[in-house]
Amino acid sequence: MPVITLTINDELVSARSGQSLLEAIRDHGIDLPTLCHLDGLSARGGCRLCLVEVAGSPRLLPACTTEAVEGMVVTTHNERIDRYRRMILELTFAERNHTCAVCVSNGHCELQALAAELGMDRVRYDYLNPDLGLDTSHRLFGVDHNRCLLCLRCVRVCDEVEGAHTWDVAGRGIASRVITDLNRPWGQSESCTECGKCVEVCPTGALFDKGASVGEMEKESRFLRRILDGREKRQWRR
Amino acid sequence: MTTDKRKIRLATAWLGGCSGCHMSFLDLDELLIELAGRVDLVYGPLVDAKQFPEEVDLTLVEGAVTNVDNLQLARIIRSNSRVVVGFGDCAVTGNVTSMRNRIPVRDLLTAVYRQARAPIGEEALKDLPALLQQALPLHQAIAVDVCLPGCPPSPERIAAVVTALLDGEPVALDAAMRTFG
Numbered sequence: 001m002p003v004i005t006l007t008i009n010d011e012l013v014s015a016r017s018g019q020s021l022l023e024a025i026r027d028h029g030i031d032l033p034t035l036c037h038l039d040g041l042s043a044r045g046g047c048r049l050c051l052v053e054v055a056g057s058p059r060l061l062p063a064c065t066t067e068a069v070e071g072m073v074v075t076t077h078n079e080r081i082d083r084y085r086r087m088i089l090e091l092t093f094a095e096r097n098h099t100c101a102v103c104v105s106n107g108h109c110e111l112q113a114l115a116a117e118l119g120m121d122r123v124r125y126d127y128l129n130p131d132l133g134l135d136t137s138h139r140l141f142g143v144d145h146n147r148c149l150l151c152l153r154c155v156r157v158c159d160e161v162e163g164a165h166t167w168d169v170a171g172r173g174i175a176s177r178v179i180t181d182l183n184r185p186w187g188q189s190e191s192c193t194e195c196g197k198c199v200e201v202c203p204t205g206a207l208f209d210k211g212a213s214v215g216e217m218e219k220e221s222r223f224l225r226r227i228l229d230g231r232e233k234r235q236w237r238r
Numbered sequence: 239m240t241t242d243k244r245k246i247r248l249a250t251a252w253l254g255g256c257s258g259c260h261m262s263f264l265d266l267d268e269l270l271i272e273l274a275g276r277v278d279l280v281y282g283p284l285v286d287a288k289q290f291p292e293e294v295d296l297t298l299v300e301g302a303v304t305n306v307d308n309l310q311l312a313r314i315i316r317s318n319s320r321v322v323v324g325f326g327d328c329a330v331t332g333n334v335t336s337m338r339n340r341i342p343v344r345d346l347l348t349a350v351y352r353q354a355r356a357p358i359g360e361e362a363l364k365d366l367p368a369l370l371q372q373a374l375p376l377h378q379a380i381a382v383d384v385c386l387p388g389c390p391p392s393p394e395r396i397a398a399v400v401t402a403l404l405d406g407e408p409v410a411l412d413a414a415m416r417t418f419g
Contacts, residue, residue: 093331100419101327101334101389107419116416121385122330122377129339129372215419 006072021063021074022050030076033085033114035092035203036151037064040224041160047151048088049114052076060084086120094125095174096132097146098204104144104217105205111149112204128174135180137187140210141199143178148206150176154198161224166192178206197224246404248273249294250282250325251315253308254335254373255301257283259326262390263298269397276404290314296403298325298386302335303379307367316380321403327389327418329376334389336373343369384409387418 002017008028015024020043025032035047045065052063055073060081063074075081092098092111100112132145155167155178166189170179180186199207201221208217229235252260260283266273280294281287290311297319303309316322327333338346346369352360376382386399395415402409 097337097340099331099333099337100417102337103419107417109419112417112419113413115418116413119416121387121416122324122375122382124377126378127332127336127339127372127375129336131340 004068004070006068006070006074008074009076015068019068021052021054021061021066021068021072024068025052025063025074025076032063032076033118034064035110035114035149036153038153038157038201038221038224040228041153041156041201044152044156047092047149049085051081051084051088053078053081082118085118089115089118089120090123090125092149093120093123094127096128096130096148099146102214103147103205104208104212104214105147105219106215108215108218109205110203135186136210137185138189138192138194138210139187140194141186141196142208142210143180143186144206144208145177146206147204148178149204150178151203152178153201153203154178154207157197157201157224161228162193162195162197164191164193164195167198200224245278246276246295247280247291247293248277249280249290249297249315249319250284251290251297251299251301251311252283253299253301253312253329253376254304255326255328256334257300258390259298259300259328259388260284262326262388262393263396265393266397267393269393273400290318292318294319296321296323296400298323298400299329299376299382300325301376302328302332302373303370303376304335304373305367305369309370309379312376312379321383322376322380323384323386323399323403324376324382325386326391327387329382330385330387331418332373332375333418336375339372343371387416389419 003014004017005012005014008025013028022032033049035049036044043064045062048062050063051060053075054061100106134144136142158167159165166180168179170177170183180189181191199209200219200223202219205217279285280291297315299315299322303312324330328335347363351363384399386395388395398411398415399409
């Protein structure tokens with residue numbers, strides 16, 4: 001396998017040709033924050049938290065959708081990047097109604113944890129307070145659009161792993177919403193297999209098991225690697 | 239209350255919140271005794287002062303800014319306090335208090351008071367302070383120096399922040415102590 005060499009944070013690093021910058025950076029033991037990325041799903045470049053500086057580019061680039069190239073000079077953390085990452089989180093919090101204290105995922109939420117980790121101590125933008133709905137028509141699961149950050153892990157896992165493509169996106173820009181089938185209530189979906197993968201990969205409390213109360217919704221996204229290893233490499237393990 | 243000049247003048251305030259942050263403050267337990275030796279508690283729900291005093295060193299403000307009384311008190315707090323702490327999630331993010339923001343104030347008052355049954359009906363609206371169009375996190379009303387998140391903040395978080403501020407040291411909570419919710 002062809003090996004390339006690039007510079008990450010002033011250090012010469014080897015990577016495999018065709019790897020994304022995110023993979024190369026994480027293989028090197030450097031932690032990059034991500035929300036839309038999930039090992040096993042296609043890269044999307046949606047949440048923008050993995051932005052890095054690449055020498056020669058005036059703008060920051062998302063590491064997940066940028067290919068690692070021979071001779072690249074990459075910076076993963078500095079004052080400017082940290083500032084942008086906090087701004088992205090603040091905008092995410094301002095866009096919908098992420099009231100952690102009364103959320104099913106309180107204490108087990110990737111967005112909540114990242115805000116604390118990256119030092120977002122307040123949101124400097126005006127909260128938009130959108131009037132968003134909740135769909136609990138499904139027998140087993142619910143979707144709360146107030147908590148959704150449009151990472152689209154649900155859309156990708158349903159399409160790419162389960163093969164059902166129940167989830168999709170309606171609307172554009174700030175009006176975007178995840179929908180089931182052709183915007184029918186989830187409970188009336190004919191394509192949903194009730195597998196629950198979308199719920200387990202959702203980073204916030206947007207998708208949840210019905211009956212879960214505040215703080216009770218713990219997700220487990222590592223199942224994805226297990227079933228993909230079984231499918232692709234014939235490696236079966238618990 | 240003593241008037242020892244060397245003591246730090248501490249105030250607490252209760253805006254649009256549930257008082258849970260103040261309850262958590264009382265859960266400081268034995269640290270309260272140590273605090274009593276270091277500070278004069280000059281204002282707040284835990285003491286009897288009617289007016290927010292001048293020259294306060296440190297003020298912990300619980301709750302979002304949700305009505306005109308809150309806004310007026312917040313502005314007095316800012317001009318009379320050296321350090322202002324957003325105390326708990328309602329002050330820091332708006333939290334539960336701000337969940338009414340998607341509902342127009344008129345509809346809200348109609349549902350809660352005009353259509354309400356006794357004992358509290360429309361007559362209450364004459365005496366209640368007018369609601370702002372939106373419940374705001376404290377920093378959108380006045381400048382806030384330190385944010386102390388949590389719903390409520392645990393006594394450990396309160397102790398870490400208050401102790402650092404009293405010692406004149408920078409507030410440095412680790413990530414696990416900085417979460418909302």
